[in-house]
Amino acid sequence: MHKLLNPMFEKRLLEAAGQVIRNLYGQEFDLSKLTIERTKKEIEGDYTLVVFPLLKLSHKNPEQTAGELGEALMKKLPEISSYKVIKGFLNLILADDYWISFLGSNFSKEDFGFSPVARDEKVVLEYSSPNTNKPLHLGHIRNNLLGYSLSQILTANGFPVVKVNLVNDRGIHICKSMLAYMKWGHGETPKSSAMKGDKLIGKYYVLFEKKYKEEIRDLMEKGLTEDEAAQQAPLILEAREILRKWEAHNHETVSLWKQMNEWAYQGFNETYKRLGVDFDHIYYESQTYLLGKDLVIEGVDKAVLKRRDDGSIWIDLTSDGLDEKLLLRSDGTSVYMTQDLGTAQLRYEHYHPSQMIYVVGNEQNYHFDVLKRVLLKLGKPYASRIFHLSYGMVELPEGKMKSREGTVVDADELMEEMYSTAEEMTRELGKASDFPQKEARKLFEMIGLGALKYYILKVDPKKNMLFDPKESIDFNGNTGPFIQYTFARINSLISKAESMHMMPGPDFQSTGLLLQPGEKDVVKLLMIYPQVIRQAADELNPAVVANYVYELAKSYNQFYQELPVLKEENTDLRQLRMILSVFTASVIGKSLKLLGISSPSRM
RNA sequence: GGUCCCGUAGCUCAGUUGGAUAGAGCAACAGCCUUCUAAGCUGUGGGUCGCGCGUUCGAAUCGCGCCGGGAUCACCA
Structure with a gap:
């Protein structure tokens, strides 16, 4: 995360560094070897250039190299106001006006961070995939939350997404x-x-x-x-x-x-x-399982697949380091793989997507590996567009959930429990006592579900995770309600500002204001929001968004605690802090939405 | 046994395209509500980043070898 920074500035800085290096040392330098990152919080500075890779060119010690580089960069780029050198690290400090002008020109942009232009790369995203015999449980919850959140994240990045569900019926x-x-x-x-x-x-x-x-x-x-x-x-x-x-x-x-x-x-x-969660299209295996057979027969005709004496059809993947795999039973009925072949084909015909993502547990890694290879051998153009988003199991303290042993955590019961806990917590804190009953119920639902969703989504999808029903899910600290609370708090600030006619207009401009460290920390995080959304899409990982929005909320709360906003007497400063708050609320709200979590305006 | 994934504080997790003293939350302890929401903020304690070797100016991060945990290798889905 600390490697993310404003790409415009990064580009400017890299270009300037290239020129400066050429001037200083008379040689070209492979700029990809140069790392720029956000300066660590405890150290003075905004951006850090690591100069160790330059030592071979400069023939000087790290401090001297960093020093002369900093001197030259400061002359070249007006937004750099000063620099500090620690060992081989060149810490650049940007002028306060740089941050303030960023705030002023972006805080009112509704779509800040999103790619509004639709790409011509349709994505079919499958998730949920229930079995009609089994009520949904905690494992399905992880699946559904991941799938839904990914659909939001990909959409924010400009991909047209088709959410599909494949029912095992x-x-x-x-x-x-x-x-x-x-x-x-x-x-x-x-x-x-x-x-x-x-x-x-x-x-x-x-x-x-x-x-x-x-x-x-x-x-x-x-x-x-x-x-x-x-x-x-x-x-x-x-x-x-x-x-x-x-x-x-x-x-x-x-x-x-x-x-x-x-x-x-x-x-x-x-x-x-x-x-x-919801879906754009629901597939039923009862409608697709026959199609797979045609593909398998086609494969036999093409001599890609082999029919054994008993009539069963197999693919030989020993040259790929795998085994032989059955694709059709000797009695002509289809197996799981047959169905999935048909479903993939059908999906391709329906949407011609550039990517087909399957959100399915990691226990099926082998299955998807084989599925891809079979389609490749069959020469299907979409084989390489299949991506198995493999996520880890949700384990209980006593181990894996087993329906037979009655250790599954039922989805409906869990949500109900979260609701009750949210209600209990809220009552205990003496909040929402003035809410009409209907509004209060909505609030408990938002908080309870928010806690659950954040708890699940903040963990890297590919990792197994532990769920302890006894400990339940926290509402303090690194949690959904903490983030929701920050949002609600800013919201109350905004209402207050509106009633006092202190809301800044949409085009704030001011120069010469001084930023406090607490303010700057928040701005820096707001600035990387677009990169965060992109990274989440690249990695197909909602946890990137979850961890980011927590950091942002935490950072804002620190600012809120130490600096007055509406009570600030200097008008420009008050406006600036209001803008910072509005911007933060907007980014928190959008981030939570990407996670499928609602943002209560009061709590 | 083959293949894949994981191993970071007492617990749950960040950090992994190599960068500075490895971060949060929970739990424990100590503070902050006559001032914009205390579901908040501040502080204290807590670590051989599973182990070893290697590459490098620099390794939690990369490579190799172990150890531990999980998944999978069905004419089940």
């Missing part, structure tokens, strides 16, 4: 919950049981697994091996029969399937809505 596992429902459901509905649809389906899936296990145990007592028992249990045979019926379009089976899926979708939609 077919296969033997779906038949299991159907079977359990047929056997033991007694016509129960979400309405009659007052359960969310997805929870109801989940209940029957769990019930199936329980009864199935019992059958396996019984069979093993009769002397079968575990594998044999798992293959021969009556329940699994029945489930397979349902799958066959489904694939044969048996009316009764299909209509139950439709009904149960509908219930699951209604439940998912409630969760998505509360979580604040």
